[in-house]
Each structure stands twice: as structure tokens, then as C-alpha cells.
Amino acid sequence: MPDLIERRDLVAALDRAARSRVTVVSAPAGSGKTSLLCLWRDQYGRGRRIAFMSVRPEQLDAQLFWHALLGAVYDATGADRVEPSTTPGFDGQAMVDRVLSEIGSAGEPIYLVIDDLHELGSAEAADQLTALLTRLPPRVHAIVATRRLPPLRLHRLRLAGELAEIRVPQLRFTEAETRELLATARIPLPDDAAATLHQRTEGWAAGLGLAVLSLAGHPDPARFVAEFSGSDRTVAEYLMAEILDRQPADVRRLLLRTSLLDRVDGELADLLTGAAGSDRILLELEDANAFVVSVDATRTWFRYHNLFAGLLRLELRRTQNADIPALHRLAARWFAEHALPADAVRHLQAAGDWPAAARLLADHSLSMTLDGQGGSVAALLRAFPARAGARSPELAVVHAIADLDRMHLDDAVAHLAIARSHAGTTASRMVITALELLLARLRGHFSAVVEQADALPSPVTGRSDADIALVGDLQAVALLNLGVTEAWSMRLPAAERHLLDGAALARDIGRPYLEVACLAHLGFASTFRSFALARQRCEEAIALAAHHGWEAEPVIAPAAVTLAGIFAGTGEFDRGEQWLARAERLTRAEGEPGTRLLVHLVAGLLAAARGHHREALPEFAAARRVQAGMAGEHALSARVTAWMIATQARGGLLEEAKATLEHAAGDEFGTAAAVVRLAGGDPAGAREELRKVPETASVPARIEARLVAALAGWELGDKAAAGTLVEDALTLAEQDRLILPFAMTGAGELLESLRETSHAALVADILDVVRGGAPANPLPAGELSPSELRVLRYLPTNLTRPEIAGQLSVSLNTVNTHIRHIYAKLGATDRTAAVRRGRELRLLASGRA
Structure with a gap:
């Protein structure tokens, strides 16, 4: 059935490989090896001499093998056929020489194609074939297809670069080819169902073919795909006949008893089978392409193909059903002893031992969460039946962790109350305190976080190793929560100190996920020092996350949005928008409010800096809605309102700006009020408003205030004062090469009027940006000091x-x-x-x- 499509890319890959002296195509039964050879012969064989033969099933006779190969050579070359005689004293070496002579005298390129080599049961013939393949004349190429790696000694060809291989990954159907196959077979499937079918079959040609046959005329194709597995009758019959029935008893026992595992290694297989030597069997099964695949570089851990695993589990239930709970308990014990609690809980649940599963999950849920496995904790929790899960006091802490991960904060409060009422140990009470600290942070109740941080546990001599490890975890968690709270409260030096301490502690205790979380927030906390340092720390956090496979996890959202803000500040708006888009993908709608507020704020600033004031306003409004849902006040919330007022005024919405300003009070709104005055034609009043802006304000706020004051002075005809204010603003901007305030305030005309400045290079960059260009790279690059x-x-x-x-x-x-x-x-x-x-x-x- 997969022959319905031509698979041009794969056939072309084989043709490129065939330019080598020898090409080996090795893959399990039903992978499409023969189809590939035939397609290649049909598409590229015109004008070529191809000697094509298939080894007959269970071919044990070397003499018959060589006679068949010689016959294929005669057919390809068109030479007069001289049939060799069949004799008891067969001389294999002489036959090798005869084949070499025939193909060498052809005078033009020739391809020897040998299909189903795994059927060759003669060791003598395999040795002779090795001799032939290593002595092929120039312009002669061989292609060998087999289910398992052949017993051919071709290492010299490999070292010489004369051996090409096509293995399972190349033969798998891609998702696009799966869709093409379904379309050609006229089987209508929704895109998600087609993707599921591809995932279930892992691109296995025979599996897809059997599915297509079953789908033809099926009344509910989408339901069929959802239920399609190795237990499907057609698939099961194929795999039984081609794979399982061919295995000896010890191999069958291993495959069946380990099929309930997602992955297996030799030690665990030995435990479940009660026998030794499983390592060797697993390696041999993979080498034989028996639907067993190693999942690590050292070939220690293995998994079974999805459909093959389904068949094995079906056969296990049919033949050894009474043993299955005990096998799950054995596996759970092994995983627990090897510090793999998620797997251990999963097998206890499969065994129906709900109390033991609840105890184990409760003991390890915090540790798993700190290792970035919050999703696994939630999934394991959902697997408990209602009667065993919802009412279990032991699982209350687990429920609270899952609630906090999903931002179901009211539910978390209720579950933490249950957990605290049943907390019988100091360790459990400390865990609850740490979760309450996180709850306060997620609610934006910043003062409560600072108060509760005094309850930090401290190491005490004489504790058990487990208690010491727990104290380390809780200290790191507390430092993270305290540092984040201080960052959102704009107490940046303190935030930097605590986040650095938290990252160092997380590194010392082996909690990389927690380290990434600290570093991701550290970038924002470092902005008061310099943008260069903040950018470096954000990039370090993202690189560490990528190293562990967490580059798409929300944990790095603070670093991504900080980078967006940095690039916005330095006038690199395109790069800022790229990082903002990434931060938006990483920030869930119900995620941490401090990060969500920052995402909306940066989005508004980028739009306003480009002069898109009407597009900036909804982002500032969204940031204000996030603040409204927080128990405390984010230190940037006043800046959000101030920028909203200024943007309304600059966008021609003067009455709306005045209305917003009426409800704002404090020194933070002096510049915004001045912008409203300017927009209303009152530059003198603008100057008066700016006197309220303190010199303790942030650097960007002071730059903006000076630029607005300069604009007011310019309108009043005080050009000398305006020039002095612009020069002051440039001095403040020089360290981080800040461009954003100049773009937002529309100060380009003022800069062009400067006759003398000590910041000529920065002025050139700013003018370039406000005219639609891009600034120079703000950081040292290349070899220049x-x-x-x-x-x-x-x-x-x-x-x-x-x-x-x-x-x-x-x-x-x-x-x-x-x-x-x-x-x-x-x-x-x-x-x-x-x-x-x-x-x-x-x-x-x-x-x-």
C-alpha cells in the first residue's frame, strides 16, 4: 500500500548512496526496503545494468545462492548464459572469482542488488559475499537490503568512506508523506488524526499500509485512528508472524514481561524476567532491527516500537495476566531505588496500589517540581481515582503544588489548609511554608513574602541526609521567591543579591531547574547596573535552559521579556519584538502576574516608540488589569499608568489622558502630567509639573523628564536651556546607549538642532532610529576593544x-x-x-x- 506514493526524496537518497562501492539498507520487517529498491530501479534504472536478486526464505545453501546471483548478473549484462553445474564439492572461492570476472568484463557500470539478505543462513556464503564486496571492480556498485545488520566484515570499506548506509530513520514515512499516502488512497482524515496515525506507526511503512487497508470504507476513520495500536488484528497478526513467533523462549519472555515499561535496561529486565543476560539480548534485538531501539548514546536503555509494544502487552495479558500486578510492583521498587519517583508512582498506580502511590508521590512531589517536572506531578495526580485522590490528606500537598502550577490560587489555599492540619512532621510543615511563600508571590502579596522569608529554615547538625537535602531545597526556593518579590518591588540590589545566592545554592544542591529560574529573574534585577550585564545574565539563563531541554518552558519567560526590554531600550526594536514574541509564547494567560505585567509593558513601549500610539494603549491597559488582580502593588504599575497617560496625549486622545491623570497621584506622574500640558499647548505648565520629578527616579525616567522639559523650553523659545537639558539626557543615556526615551518623546528635532555635543556617536544612532533605521551594535563585538x-x-x-x-x-x-x-x-x-x-x-x- 505505501507503494501508492513515489517517495522521491528517499529514492534520490538511495541513488546518491549507490555511488559508494557498497550500500547497506537495514531496517525491520515491513519498513519498505523492497519497495525502495524497486522504486529506485524503476526511476533510475533506465540505461543502467542492474543485477537484481532476492534471497529465498531460509536460504541455507551457499551453492544455490551463488547460482542465483550469477544468473542475475547474466540477465543484467546480456552475456551468454553458462549455467554452472551443481556439484557436491562446491568451490565457493571459484564462484566469487567467476562473478567478479563477469561483472568486470561488462565494460560499463553495473549494480548488484541483493534483497532479503537476512534469509541467507549459510555462514560460508556470507564469508564469500564479504570477499566479493571488498573486491568489486571499478564502476561496480552493490546494494544489500536486510532486516538486520549482515554478518559481513565491511569495516575496511567503512573506514575508506566506500560504505553507505540507509537505516530506519531514513525509511520512516514523514508526516507529510503519511498525509500524501492517505490522500492518494482517498481516505479523508482530519489533520490531527493524520498526525496521530503517523505518531502511532512511527512512520513504519507496513503499519501505515495495514492502517490504510483497514481505513478504506471505515464508517468512522478518526475513531479508528484513535484506537489503532499493536492490538489491531491485522497489525498483531503481522508482528506475531514476522517478529515474535521467530524468537526463542527466553527472548519472548523478556519482551513480554518488560512490555509494561516505557523503557528498559538490562538490570531492570533481569529483575522482571528472573534471569541474567538481558543486556546482551536487548543489544542483539536492536542489531536485528526487531523493533527495539536504544534511547541513549551508550545503548543502555531501550524502548519498543509503539505498535510492537501494543502487541506485546496484549500477548502478556493473554498469557500471563495474573503476573502483571506483581511485575508493576517490582518495577516500582526498582525505579524508587534508582531515584526515578515518577516512574515508580506510575507503576504503583498500574498495580492498583493507590495508598503506596499516594505516599510516594507526596514524598517526592516538591522535589519533582523543583526538577522541572511539575507537569508530571499534575498528570500523576489526575491518574488517581476520585475516591483515592481527592479525599486523601497525603495528597493535599500534591494538589496544592498542581494548583500553584496552574495558578488556581483559591484551590491552593484550601489544599494547603488541609495539608497543614494533617502535617505531622517538621519536614512537612517546612514544605507547606515554602508553598505558602510561593502562593503569596503569585498573588502579588509582596509584603507577605518578605515577612514569611524570616521563617527560612537553616541547616542543623545531626539531621538525616534527607532532612539536610530538604533544607537546601527550601532555602533555594525561599531565596528565589524573595528575590523575585524584591525585583517586582524594584528593590533591585537586594533582588540581585538573593537571586545570585539562590542560583549558587541551586547549583550546589544539583537543582538546575531552580538555578534557571533564579537566573531568568536575575537579568531583570541586574538592569540597574547595566544593560550589558543584564543581557549577559539573561543569555546565560536561556543557554542553561536549552542545555537541559527547557528552552520552550515558561521558566525562561522573565529572561526573554527582559531581553525584549533591553533591545527596546537600545533602539533595536526588531530584535526586541522577536524576543517579545518568544516571551508571549512562554507566558501563559494565567501565569505569574509580575511577568505578565512586564510582557504587556514592553509590548506597549515598543509600539509607542515606533509612533503607534493607538496600538500601545491596549497593552498598557492589559498591564493595568494584571495589576488590578494582584494583592500588592508591582513597582512598575505607576510607570505603566504614566506611560499610558503620555501615550494617550501623544496619540491625540487628550481628554482620555486628562481623565486617567485625574485618578493618578504622586511624583511618578510628573512627566506624564507635563506631556498632557504640552499636548494642550501649555509649555510653561509642563515645566512646573516637571519640578515634581525627583532625582532619585530611575535613569530612563530622568532622561524622559529632561527631554520633555527640553521640548517645553524649545516651545517657550529658551533654546539654550533646551540644549543643556538634551545634553544632560545624552549623558545619562550614554552608559547603556539608551535610545527608547528619545524615540518615545519625539526628541529627534531637538537633537538635529544641537550644534555641539560630546555625544556625537550616540546622537547619530538616535537619529538613525527615529528615522526608521537601526542603531549600531551597543555591545563590543568582533576583535575591536x-x-x-x-x-x-x-x-x-x-x-x-x-x-x-x-x-x-x-x-x-x-x-x-x-x-x-x-x-x-x-x-x-x-x-x-x-x-x-x-x-x-x-x-x-x-x-x-
Whole structure:
């Protein structure tokens, strides 16, 4: 049935492989090996000499094998057929020489294709075939197809690069090919059902073919796919005949008794079978392509193909049903002893031992959550029947953990109350305290977090190893919650200190997920120092998460949105929007409010910076709604309201801006009030409002205030004061090369009016951005040192070398030395060429200014 489609990419891959001296196609029964050879012969065989033969089932006679191969060679070359005689004293070496002579004298390329080599039961013939394949004449190629790796000694060909292989991964149908097969067979399936069918069959050609045959005319194709498994009659019959019935008794016992596992290693298989040597059997099964696949590089752990596993479980229930609960308990004990609690709980549940499963899950749920397995905890909890799960005091803590993960905070309160009323040990009470700390943080009840942090457990000598480990976990959790709370409260130095301590402790106790969580928030906490440091820490968090496979997990959302904010601040709006899109994907609608507020805030800032004021307002409004649902106040909430007011005013919604301002009070709104005054034609009133902005405000807030004051002064005709204020704003912006405040306030005209400035390079970048370009790379890049980069940024200006030296407060000699190094490193011969090369490398602005 899979022959319905041509699989051009796979056939082309075989044709490329066939250019090697020898090509081995090795895969399980039903993988489409013969179909592939036939398609290749049909599509690429025209004008080629192809000697094609299939080894007959259970071929034990070397003489008959060689006679068949020689006959295929005669058919391909068109030479006069000289039938060899069948004799008792068969000379295999002479036959090898005869075949080599025939193919060598053909005078043109020839391909030997041997299908079903696994049927060759003659060791003598296999040795002779090795001799033939290693002595093939030039322009002669061989393709061998087999279910298992052949007993051919082809290592010299492999080392010489003359051996090509096509294995299971290449032969699997892709999801697109699965859809094409269904369409060609005129079987209507929804996209999700087609994807499920591909996943169930793992792209196995025979499985897809059997499914297509069963689907033809089926009244409910989608239901058939949902139920399709190895227990399907047609699949079961095929696998029984081709795989299971061919195995000796000890191998059958291993396959059946380990089929209830998602993965198996030799030690665990020995336990379930009561025999030794399972490692060897599993390795041999994989080598034989018997639907057994290793899942690690050392070939220690194995799994069974989905459909094969389904058949094995069906056969286990049919033949050894009474043993299944005991097998699950054995597996659970083994997994628990090897620190794999999720697997252990799963097998206890399968055995129906609900009390033991509840105890084990309760003991390990916090640890699993700290290892990034919160989803597994929730799934295991859902597997308990209502009577055993909902009413179990032991599972109350587990319910609370799942509630917190899903942001069902009211449910978490109820479950924590039940857990505390039944907490019988100090350890359990400490766990509940840690969860209550997280609950307060997720509610935005920041003052409660700070108060409860005083209840941090401290190491006590004489405790058990388990107690010491728990204390370490709880300390790290408390440091994370405290640091995050301080970050959202804008107590950034304290947040940085606690998050650094939390990350270090998590690293020491072997909790990488917890370490990533601390580092992801540390980026935001570091913004008060410098954007360069904050960016570096965000990237470290994301890299560590990617190393552990968590790059798509919400745990890195704070780092992603902080990066979006950093790039927004430095005027790299396109990069900011890319990181914002990633942060939005990672931030669940019901996720942590502090992160959600920051996502909406950055989205609003990016839109406003581009002049899209009406698009920015819904984002600021969404951020305010998040704040409204918090028990405490996010320190950025006042800034959100202030930016909303200013954006309303700049977007022509003056009355709406005044209405919003009426409900706002405090020094944080001085700049917003000034923007409203300016928009209403009252620059003098704007100046008065700006006197309320304290010098203790953040750097971006002070830059924005100076720029608005400069705009007011400009309108009042006080151009000298406006120039001084702009120069002050540039000085504040220089360290992190902040561009966002200049773009949001519309200060481009003021910058163009500056006749003299000590920030010529930054001004060029800002003007480039406000005119639709992109700024230069704000961080050192390539081989240029930071000092050389500073000099490079002045080269596009009209300043002379002595003037550049004056701007940088260094000697002319120093500037000349830096310029020589810049020319050498950029491969430039003059100033113009250095500027051009700097722009190509994005070390300089694009030049629109």
C-alpha cells in the first residue's frame, strides 16, 4: 500500500548512496526496503545494468545462492548464459572469482542488488559475499537490503568512506508523506488524526499500509485512528508472524514481561524476567532491527516500537495476566531505588496500589517540581481515582503544588489548609511554608513574602541526609521567591543579591531547574547596573535552559521579556519584538502576574516608540488589569499608568489622558502630567509639573523628564536651556546607549538642532532610529576593544582627530593609535572604508542619519 506514493526524496537518497562501492539498507520487517529498491530501479534504472536478486526464505545453501546471483548478473549484462553445474564439492572461492570476472568484463557500470539478505543462513556464503564486496571492480556498485545488520566484515570499506548506509530513520514515512499516502488512497482524515496515525506507526511503512487497508470504507476513520495500536488484528497478526513467533523462549519472555515499561535496561529486565543476560539480548534485538531501539548514546536503555509494544502487552495479558500486578510492583521498587519517583508512582498506580502511590508521590512531589517536572506531578495526580485522590490528606500537598502550577490560587489555599492540619512532621510543615511563600508571590502579596522569608529554615547538625537535602531545597526556593518579590518591588540590589545566592545554592544542591529560574529573574534585577550585564545574565539563563531541554518552558519567560526590554531600550526594536514574541509564547494567560505585567509593558513601549500610539494603549491597559488582580502593588504599575497617560496625549486622545491623570497621584506622574500640558499647548505648565520629578527616579525616567522639559523650553523659545537639558539626557543615556526615551518623546528635532555635543556617536544612532533605521551594535563585538569601538563610533561624524580626542578626554596619540588598530582589524585603508566596514558588521549605525 505505501507503494501508492513515489517517495522521491528517499529514492534520490538511495541513488546518491549507490555511488559508494557498497550500500547497506537495514531496517525491520515491513519498513519498505523492497519497495525502495524497486522504486529506485524503476526511476533510475533506465540505461543502467542492474543485477537484481532476492534471497529465498531460509536460504541455507551457499551453492544455490551463488547460482542465483550469477544468473542475475547474466540477465543484467546480456552475456551468454553458462549455467554452472551443481556439484557436491562446491568451490565457493571459484564462484566469487567467476562473478567478479563477469561483472568486470561488462565494460560499463553495473549494480548488484541483493534483497532479503537476512534469509541467507549459510555462514560460508556470507564469508564469500564479504570477499566479493571488498573486491568489486571499478564502476561496480552493490546494494544489500536486510532486516538486520549482515554478518559481513565491511569495516575496511567503512573506514575508506566506500560504505553507505540507509537505516530506519531514513525509511520512516514523514508526516507529510503519511498525509500524501492517505490522500492518494482517498481516505479523508482530519489533520490531527493524520498526525496521530503517523505518531502511532512511527512512520513504519507496513503499519501505515495495514492502517490504510483497514481505513478504506471505515464508517468512522478518526475513531479508528484513535484506537489503532499493536492490538489491531491485522497489525498483531503481522508482528506475531514476522517478529515474535521467530524468537526463542527466553527472548519472548523478556519482551513480554518488560512490555509494561516505557523503557528498559538490562538490570531492570533481569529483575522482571528472573534471569541474567538481558543486556546482551536487548543489544542483539536492536542489531536485528526487531523493533527495539536504544534511547541513549551508550545503548543502555531501550524502548519498543509503539505498535510492537501494543502487541506485546496484549500477548502478556493473554498469557500471563495474573503476573502483571506483581511485575508493576517490582518495577516500582526498582525505579524508587534508582531515584526515578515518577516512574515508580506510575507503576504503583498500574498495580492498583493507590495508598503506596499516594505516599510516594507526596514524598517526592516538591522535589519533582523543583526538577522541572511539575507537569508530571499534575498528570500523576489526575491518574488517581476520585475516591483515592481527592479525599486523601497525603495528597493535599500534591494538589496544592498542581494548583500553584496552574495558578488556581483559591484551590491552593484550601489544599494547603488541609495539608497543614494533617502535617505531622517538621519536614512537612517546612514544605507547606515554602508553598505558602510561593502562593503569596503569585498573588502579588509582596509584603507577605518578605515577612514569611524570616521563617527560612537553616541547616542543623545531626539531621538525616534527607532532612539536610530538604533544607537546601527550601532555602533555594525561599531565596528565589524573595528575590523575585524584591525585583517586582524594584528593590533591585537586594533582588540581585538573593537571586545570585539562590542560583549558587541551586547549583550546589544539583537543582538546575531552580538555578534557571533564579537566573531568568536575575537579568531583570541586574538592569540597574547595566544593560550589558543584564543581557549577559539573561543569555546565560536561556543557554542553561536549552542545555537541559527547557528552552520552550515558561521558566525562561522573565529572561526573554527582559531581553525584549533591553533591545527596546537600545533602539533595536526588531530584535526586541522577536524576543517579545518568544516571551508571549512562554507566558501563559494565567501565569505569574509580575511577568505578565512586564510582557504587556514592553509590548506597549515598543509600539509607542515606533509612533503607534493607538496600538500601545491596549497593552498598557492589559498591564493595568494584571495589576488590578494582584494583592500588592508591582513597582512598575505607576510607570505603566504614566506611560499610558503620555501615550494617550501623544496619540491625540487628550481628554482620555486628562481623565486617567485625574485618578493618578504622586511624583511618578510628573512627566506624564507635563506631556498632557504640552499636548494642550501649555509649555510653561509642563515645566512646573516637571519640578515634581525627583532625582532619585530611575535613569530612563530622568532622561524622559529632561527631554520633555527640553521640548517645553524649545516651545517657550529658551533654546539654550533646551540644549543643556538634551545634553544632560545624552549623558545619562550614554552608559547603556539608551535610545527608547528619545524615540518615545519625539526628541529627534531637538537633537538635529544641537550644534555641539560630546555625544556625537550616540546622537547619530538616535537619529538613525527615529528615522526608521537601526542603531549600531551597543555591545563590543568582533576583535575591536571597547576603547577602539568608542573611537570607531566617532568616525562617521565630521569631527577631526583632535576633536575626537577632546570628546573622549584622551590624547591625540591615543586616538591615532586606536584608528591604526581599527584600520588593521577591519581591513580598511582610510576613514571612509572603516566606516563602511563598521556598518557592514553592525558596529555602526546604518548611515541614514
